[in-house]
Every structure is written in structure tokens, then in C-alpha cells.
Amino acid sequence: MPQLNCEELDDIYAFAINLGKSAGKILLDAAKLRYGDDRPEERAHIEKENAVDLVTQTDEDVEAYVKSQIAQKYPSHKFIGEETYSKGASRDYLINDEPTWCVDPLDGTVNYIHLFPMFCVSIGFIVNGKATIGVIYAPFLDQLFSACVGRGSWLNETQPLPLVRNPVPPLPITAPSGCIFSCEWGKDRRDRPDSNMHRKVESFVNMAAEIGGRGGKGGMVHGVRSLGSATMDLAYTAMGAFDIWWEGGCWEWDVAAGICILQEAGGLITGANPPEDPATAPIEEARLGSRLYLAIR
């Protein structure tokens, strides 16, 4: 198995942060073509096209940019990107022990189309199957989340995460009551009792309902939030703004960077299927490549 020494890791971390910033700038510049005063002649051209096509193109452009920057600097590293993968036929080349970059050029695509600020680029670096470096940059908000194993987790490189600290307050003793619960409705909207939508809504209502309600399942969370970006959800859980994030159906590139940022902030991520005996079962760390995640700040 490959090992990286401290200096190598520092170099890769600095490179990843700069890469996140420049990729985010490309995203924001492309968005500005749709609203800004920049280059009106270009904008006029683009307005004629379908906003969704424009986004697809931006997605691919940013991934190509990130991939080429990595290939130039670290030609021996593997690369997995959302766009690259979508065009591939198999899962054969997903995570193994090699140093691997795992990139979502644009998470929160629907938000990006509508110009709701919760979109970002996500860059994870994985060694021996473990999320080792994570960079998430939301350019509209100018919020950069970054972490490297052993070096903590940061907002805009200056504020340690979670934000509230000295000491970090524990989850409420009555949790999930008192917690902010983050969840997403997702794309599967089939109106069948066993559809993802109905199973998710069932869980959302359980979390929201009064204590004692829902046959004892009522969680009375402090708030239910949906941002439309799994990656931003994870970043805000690392920040401590969300206490609990639960999601099914994520891909490696949605979570690789966020897992590192969450873990370095002291958070926990595991699978979302309850064990047989919750009282005694160990809490297993989520495996990259699983689809169901439960994150706790």
C-alpha cells in the first residue's frame, strides 16, 4: 500500500485547496453569464440555449479542468469524477487502495440552474480507501470548507470547525429533540407506498413529530432543513450548524470530501440501516461506496 509522508500530504492539501477555489470560480463565472453584466455579448448567445444544457456543459468543463490539473501535477494518482463515471460502463474503477481523487465538479445542480446559492465543487483525496483530504467550495457564498487528516477542519482556512467550541457543546441529552435535522427529498417521486419518496417522508415526519407521537417514534427535532445539496449538508454538519444528516442514494463524489471534513471536525459518519440491537452494536464507520449515510456533528 502506498504511504505518503507529511510533506507530500501538505503539498497535496495546498494543491487541493487552490484547485477547489479555481474550479469554484469557473462555476460562478459560468453562472454570471446567465445574470451578470459581464460579457453581455456572450450572455446573449447563451440565453438562447437551454439552461440545463448550459449546466451540463459547465459540469463537464469543470470536471475536465480539475482532472487535467491533477493529471499534470500527480500523474500517478487515480481520478474518479461524476461526469467521467456517468460515461463509463462499470463500477470497476471506483475506490481501491491507490491514491485517488474523487471529484464532483458541481453538487447541487438543481440549485445552480435556479441560482440558489447552495451549490459547490467537491474534491476528495482518498488513500487506502480513507478520505484523507477534503475541499468543498461554494463560490456564490464564498464559503470554503477544508480538511486534511490530522490537521483539523476549517471554514475559509481561518475558522476551525465546528464553529461553536471551547467546549464543543454535546448533542442535547434528549436528541434528536433539540437537533437540526438535515434531509433531502431527492429525485424519486413515485407515488407508491414503498417508493423512496414515501419512505423518506415517513422518516421526516417521525423526526419532526411531537414526543410520544407516531407510535413513540416522534423525535421533535428543533428544525428540518433541506438545501438540495448532500455535499453542503455534510459541510454544515461538520460546521455544527446541522446536528444530524441522513441520506440514501449518495455517490462517492457526493461525500468523499465531506466525510473527511466532518471527521476532522469531530463528527461521526456511519451507515443508515439500524443494527439488530442498537443498544450494544458497535457504530461502524461508513464505507465509501455504500449508499446510505447517517452523519452526526
Add this chain to the structure above:
Amino acid sequence: MPQLNCEELDDIYAFAINLGKSAGKILLDAAKLRYGDDRPEERAHIEKENAVDLVTQTDEDVEAYVKSQIAQKYPSHKFIGEETYSKGASRDYLINDEPTWCVDPLDGTVNYIHLFPMFCVSIGFIVNGKATIGVIYAPFLDQLFSACVGRGSWLNETQPLPLVRNPVPPLPITAPSGCIFSCEWGKDRRDRPDSNMHRKVESFVNMAAEIGGRGGKGGMVHGVRSLGSATMDLAYTAMGAFDIWWEGGCWEWDVAAGICILQEAGGLITGANPPEDPATAPIEEARLGSRLYLAIR
């Protein structure tokens, strides 16, 4: 009825923007006591107290500050604030024809407690019952939304709203399909079939479900978002980031500023109870003081 000339309105608008910025700074400074490196000795003291009490105090401090600034500059104007009202006994002093400031010192209190960035100060100025000036400032995001009747609606004083323009794209012809739908779970979590929670979730699922689902009510919206702040929801609807916002149970101070910002951005706000014949009924402008709102970008 009082009339204000153009210069008077310009003065009040500039004053309101500065007031929003300085009030937002107080909010952010108070939040930093809970996480920042500023004044560690003060923070140490505050950490011992309950975060909720701290927020209540900040709420009251900011309202007192805003109220005193207004009283000093415009002693003849009426003032309605969330905190002031909560301590009063009746609704007698809510909106009438007099020039009235309608202020929520902190919208998104739960977010503020958890340091999720979606919190803001909201300052509305109302003349003859109409929202005439609106300022919403979200200090963590450094996003300032402002509008004055006849002068358009702005993000950070430089970008006209909605952001996507020239031309502003119409709602999808298949709306609500293709739209981003913004909604809030709220505080009423009673697990009874007729509770607010269950009635809301019923509507949320209708909006989310596939076309043809839910007995024909399926809306297949592009996304469902919940931010935990009615005021930010309205601001993002004005921005064009959300297409539809629906809420019951708002107070005047939650929406006074947002209604002006939305309307100046070309959006529409009405009550949320469907008319008897939706095909022919006129769309009535929402009346400040009603509780149910439906906003369309």
C-alpha cells in the same frame, strides 16, 4: 393619509439600508462570542449560559437598537417589532395608514442558535398599509436584499433582482413541475390528522409527487427546500432562486420587508387559500396582517 415625496423616500431608504447593515453586524458580533477568537474572556463567560437565553437577549438588544435609531431620526413614525409586540397584550397597534416601521430583529432564530447561516434582520417600512421599503440583511452570508417602491430590488445594492434577466425567464409552462418549491415545517408538530404539521406535509408531498400521483395532485417540483427562515425564503424567491414559497402562520414582521423586495423584483404575493373558482378568480394582493401567504417569483 400621509404622503412622502421622492426625496423623503430616498432618505428613508438610505437610512433603512444602513440600519439593516449595522443591526446585522450586532447579530454577527453576538454570534461570534459563541465561536470566534474575539474577546475570549467575554466568550468564556457567555459559554456558561444557555445559548437560547443569549439569543433572546440578542433579539431584544437588536430590536431596542433599531427602535431607538428610528425614534431618533423619525420620531413621528410608528414602530412595530416582534419583541415589542410579544410583550404587548393586543393586536390594536398593528398596521394602519400611518408611516410604520415593521421590524424582525432576528428571523431564523433556530438557525442562529445552531449557527446555520440562514438568519437575518428584516426591516420594512409601510405607508398607507403598503410595504414601501424593505431591507433584509443576512450577516453571516453578507447578503443584503433591498427595495423601495419604484426603485427596483437589489442584492448587495449592485445586482438587480431577479438575478436571471434579459429576459426574465417565465415560470415553466408545466409549473409547478420544474419549479423550486420553498416551505417550512414550523413549530406545530402535533401528531393529529388535522394538525398544521400533517396538513403541511400533505401539501409538501403533493408538490413533490410525480405527475398523475396523489390523485392528480402530484406537482413534480424540481426541488423542495426548507431553510428555517420565512424571511430568507421570500428574499430568495425575489432573487428568482425559488419559484414558489408557501407558508401559513407568518407575522407582519416576518414578511413586511420581503413583500416589498419580492414585488419590486416583479414577483407576486397573495393569500394561500384557493378561491372558489381558480380559473376566473382575480389574484388578490396579500394583505399585511393575514397569516397565509403564497409567493411566486
